[in-house]
Structures are given as structure tokens and as C-alpha cells.
Amino acid sequence: MTQNPSLMLPEALCYSSANTNGLKTIRELATFRFTCRRCEDAPCIAVCPADALEKDEEGVIMRHTNLCVSCKSCVTICPFGTMMTDFFIHHRNKDLLYDLCDHEEARKFVEACPPGTAMLTDRKENPEEHIYKLNEKVLIREYIYETEKE
Numbered sequence: 001m002t003q004n005p006s007l008m009l010p011e012a013l014c015y016s017s018a019n020t021n022g023l024k025t026i027r028e029l030a031t032f033r034f035t036c037r038r039c040e041d042a043p044c045i046a047v048c049p050a051d052a053l054e055k056d057e058e059g060v061i062m063r064h065t066n067l068c069v070s071c072k073s074c075v076t077i078c079p080f081g082t083m084m085t086d087f088f089i090h091h092r093n094k095d096l097l098y099d100l101c102d103h104e105e106a107r108k109f110v111e112a113c114p115p116g117t118a119m120l121t122d123r124k125e126n127p128e129e130h131i132y133k134l135n136e137k138v139l140i141r142e143y144i145y146e147t148e149k150e
């Protein structure tokens with residue numbers, strides 16, 4: 001697919017939706033980043049009827065939300081579970097778009113998220129604290145769950 005810059009999801013934008021309170025796109029980006037196996041002959045791209053999937057420069061799948069028609073064909077065909085059904089419930093809605101480059105918009109985004117799940121910070125990536133850089137504007141923190149042995 002020819003890359004059209006106007007169709008690319010800007011790194012600093014996040015979406016809010018009725019059932020995910022703004023975390024949908026962050027979760028999708030994180031899931032793609034950490035579970036996509038960068039298949040050489042990516043079946044998800046081949047099966048997509050809307051040309052909505054593309055590889056980024058590192059080979060990780062990204063979805064053009066404005067092209068996706070939520071058919072879930074990629075969910076069915078991805079052998080590694082990268083494509084989770086709930087990514088495809090909502091279509092892009094520009095009214096719910098937050099520009100994280102704008103401080104006031106970013107503050108509104110944090111307010112729209114479930115309490116304690118998003119915050120404004122000037123911290124840097126720090127794998128020792130399980131903090132990873134998702135893109136130029138977003139850090140994610142991985143929480144390690146441990147099971148106590150009996």
C-alpha cells in the first residue's frame with residue numbers, strides 16, 4: 001500500500017471512546033509493539049479488505065483507523081493473538097480526539113481516563129522500573145504480577 005501521510009495516525013494523538021475512556025489507542029499500540037511477531041508475509045495485511053494495515057519501519061503492524069471497517073478478518077487470521085477483537089469496536093471519531101502536544105488537551109485526556117491510569121509526566125524510559133517509551137509522547141509502565149507459592 002502506498003503510504004499517504006494524511007492517513008497516518010500521529011504519534012501524539014489519542015482517542016477516547018465510550019467504553020475505554022481514552023486508553024484504546026494506547027493499549028492497541030502497546031499490544032502491537034509487544035506481541036506482533038513482524039511476520040515476513042504478514043497474513044493480516046493480506047486478508048484486510050480495506051488496506052488498513054501496514055508495517056512501520058521496524059516491521060510492527062499499525063492500523064489506519066480511518067480505513068478500518070471493523071470486519072475482524074485480521075483477528076481471525078493472526079496466529080499470535082495480536083489482533084484483539086475489542087480494538088475494532090469503534091471507528092475513528094474526530095470529536096473524541098485529544099492532541100497530546102497541546103497541554104490543555106492532554107490534561108483533558110488524563111481527566112477522561114479512569115483514575116490513576118494516565119498522568120502527565122516528564123519521566124524518561126527506564127526499563128529497570130518497567131517504564132517503556134511507546135512513542136515520543138507516551139510512556140507505559142508494565143506491572144509485574146507475581147503469584148505467591150504456597
Ligand code: SF4
Pocket residue numbers: 035036037038039042043044045061077078079080081082083
Ligand atoms: S499476523 Fe499478527 S503477528 Fe503477524 S504481522 Fe500480522 S499482527 Fe503481527
Ligand code: SF4
Pocket residue numbers: 047048049050051052053063067068069070071072073074075088
Ligand atoms: S478489522 Fe480493520 S484492520 Fe482488521 S482486517 Fe478488518 S478492516 Fe482490516
